[in-house]
Amino acid sequence: MSAPAIRTRALCKRYGGRAAVEGLNLEIRAGEVFGLLGPNGSGKTTTILMLLGLTEPSSGEVEVLGLDPRTHPISVKRQVGYLPDSVGFYDELSARENLRYTARLSGMPAQVVEERIASSLARMGLAQVADERVGTFSRGMRQRLGLAEILLRQPAIAILDEPTLGLDPQGANEFLDTVRGLREEGMTLLLSSHLLHQVQAICDRVGLFSRGRMVLEGTAEQLAREVLGAGAGVSAGLDEVYARYFKAAA
Amino acid sequence: MRRAAKREGSPWTGLGPVFAKELADQLTSVRMRVLEIIVLVAAVGAVYVAGQQLRATVSESPFAFLQLFTSAQDPLPSFVTFLGFFVPLIAISLGFDAVNGELNRRTLSRVLAQPIYRDALLAGKFLAALATLALLLLGLWLVTTGLGILALGIPPSGEEVARGLLFLLVTLVYAGIWLSLALLCSLLFRQPATSAMVSLGAWIFFTVLWPIFAEYLAQGIAGPAIMPEAQLRQAELATALARLDPGTLYAGAVQVLLHPSVRSLGPVFISQLERALIGAPLPLGQSVLLAWPQTVALLAGTSLLVAFAYVVFQRREIRA
Numbered sequence: 001m002s003a004p005a006i007r008t009r010a011l012c013k014r015y016g017g018r019a020a021v022e023g024l025n026l027e028i029r030a031g032e033v034f035g036l037l038g039p040n041g042s043g044k045t046t047t048i049l050m051l052l053g054l055t056e057p058s059s060g061e062v063e064v065l066g067l068d069p070r071t072h073p074i075s076v077k078r079q080v081g082y083l084p085d086s087v088g089f090y091d092e093l094s095a096r097e098n099l100r101y102t103a104r105l106s107g108m109p110a111q112v113v114e115e116r117i118a119s120s121l122a123r124m125g126l127a128q129v130a131d132e133r134v135g136t137f138s139r140g141m142r143q144r145l146g147l148a149e150i151l152l153r154q155p156a157i158a159i160l161d162e163p164t165l166g167l168d169p170q171g172a173n174e175f176l177d178t179v180r181g182l183r184e185e186g187m188t189l190l191l192s193s194h195l196l197h198q199v200q201a202i203c204d205r206v207g208l209f210s211r212g213r214m215v216l217e218g219t220a221e222q223l224a225r226e227v228l229g230a231g232a233g234v235s236a237g238l239d240e241v242y243a244r245y246f247k248a249a250a
Numbered sequence: 251m252r253r254a255a256k257r258e259g260s261p262w263t264g265l266g267p268v269f270a271k272e273l274a275d276q277l278t279s280v281r282m283r284v285l286e287i288i289v290l291v292a293a294v295g296a297v298y299v300a301g302q303q304l305r306a307t308v309s310e311s312p313f314a315f316l317q318l319f320t321s322a323q324d325p326l327p328s329f330v331t332f333l334g335f336f337v338p339l340i341a342i343s344l345g346f347d348a349v350n351g352e353l354n355r356r357t358l359s360r361v362l363a364q365p366i367y368r369d370a371l372l373a374g375k376f377l378a379a380l381a382t383l384a385l386l387l388l389g390l391w392l393v394t395t396g397l398g399i400l401a402l403g404i405p406p407s408g409e410e411v412a413r414g415l416l417f418l419l420v421t422l423v424y425a426g427i428w429l430s431l432a433l434l435c436s437l438l439f440r441q442p443a444t445s446a447m448v449s450l451g452a453w454i455f456f457t458v459l460w461p462i463f464a465e466y467l468a469q470g471i472a473g474p475a476i477m478p479e480a481q482l483r484q485a486e487l488a489t490a491l492a493r494l495d496p497g498t499l500y501a502g503a504v505q506v507l508l509h510p511s512v513r514s515l516g517p518v519f520i521s522q523l524e525r526a527l528i529g530a531p532l533p534l535g536q537s538v539l540l541a542w543p544q545t546v547a548l549l550a551g552t553s554l555l556v557a558f559a560y561v562v563f564q565r566r567e568i569r570a
Contacts, residue, residue, distance in 0.1 A: 045569065049567065049568070049569060054359060054362060054363070054567065054568045054569070055567035055568070055569070056565060056567075071257075071258075072258055073258075073367070074258055074259040074263070074365045074367070075258065075365075077363060077364060077365040077366075078365040080363070081363075082359070082360070082363035084356065084359045084360055084363075086356060087360060088355045088356025088360065089355075089357060089360075090355070090357060091355070092275075101267060101271055102360075102361075102364060104264075104266075104267035105264045105267050105268070105361065105364040105365075105366055106364050106365055107263060107264070107365065149360070
């Protein structure tokens, strides 16, 4: 068994008196797809920001590929791709130019940049619009461009924050297919969502977030059995778990 | 919390790409085009009018080219006055949305998730805006000098060129302080409009209100000035207070550099002028020495503002 790709111990983040994330112990194995599931404001994005060093934990420990993002931010960021929730691009630049900027920032060797940009745009179905201004792109196209950026960098871990938010059902399904493809290539994936069926469709394991705590963790079946009782069986959907759990907590 | 004693890698990784992108953005922006046109028209107008006036007396003055920049003719102010007015505006307009603009376009978190330090982003933006200003000023100086050659019919002397370039350098330093203020505001305020208003507010405060305040404050602190010593003390205090305004510092430095006959920026006693050749020009080195404190003060102000911006930005949570 290899070392975990991501591990946090007793991770906390407080804003003033309010705890956004509290006592989080998360362990994500290399090569798995892990879903952070929970309603808005339950601490999913804050957790992601701490993994990337975009915000400082109040206490606790974070390790990404065995490194602390606080002391080794560059090594961590070199191996982690991030697709922020409602990702933004420079509207006045073309898709290709946007990716070129990222490639140069990440220090990619100049001789492979153009080739990799072309192939990642083609893979996301953006080859036709590669030289059009991103300002004319739809929400779905921007999201695919965000994923193209991750393909371009070929990181060991990809963190996707609410990647299907605002996509139409077909767009979301296509998006999830690509994510599945990444997993088959051996990429570790962490994605957050409040949409159950999508998480259930592609995640190996799920962490259920509520008010800054991870209240449940396991495969969809494990969660179903734990919450709904032994009789529930494998067929029980995660949405029932979700509904029951949050009804009970409320 | 554990902290590494030394951070890994270079803080300048990524500086090149950020600088190149920002410079390209600045140079092609509509904002820049508009400013270029306004400044060019104003400056060329001022120099042209001054040239017409100086043409008559060009043979009498050893520094006709410098006078081209400093002499004003009603209703047009001089070239230097124009720059003193426009440079802060340009610097603010180049910097006020540097960081919050990226935050609002939601590109900041994506860029900072790349393997670079935040230093590179901030320094790249600052240097690109400064380079834009340097290009603009250099172009302006070349155009006005060329126009001067046409208007006066003589080429500038070596010393005039040297003084002119030093004047450009001091102008760039002056621009730097407003640029760093705008950059800091772009970090402190989320809305670009707020950041622009605060930067411009600071500029208006220093340009319009502070000279008046400095006068009254000096009177209030130094007490009634009846005796000559008290008057001197009050005048010195007023000058010191006025020098908290970057514009005053800049005007002082420029005055010394472009008027070789200026020998002091403070009060001078009659006794000190004994045997002095009034109106005789100072050598370049002496003028530079006289402008040095002003220039260093402007640089210090810029450094302070940039350092503060660094501190604010380093630990900032990037959620967008």
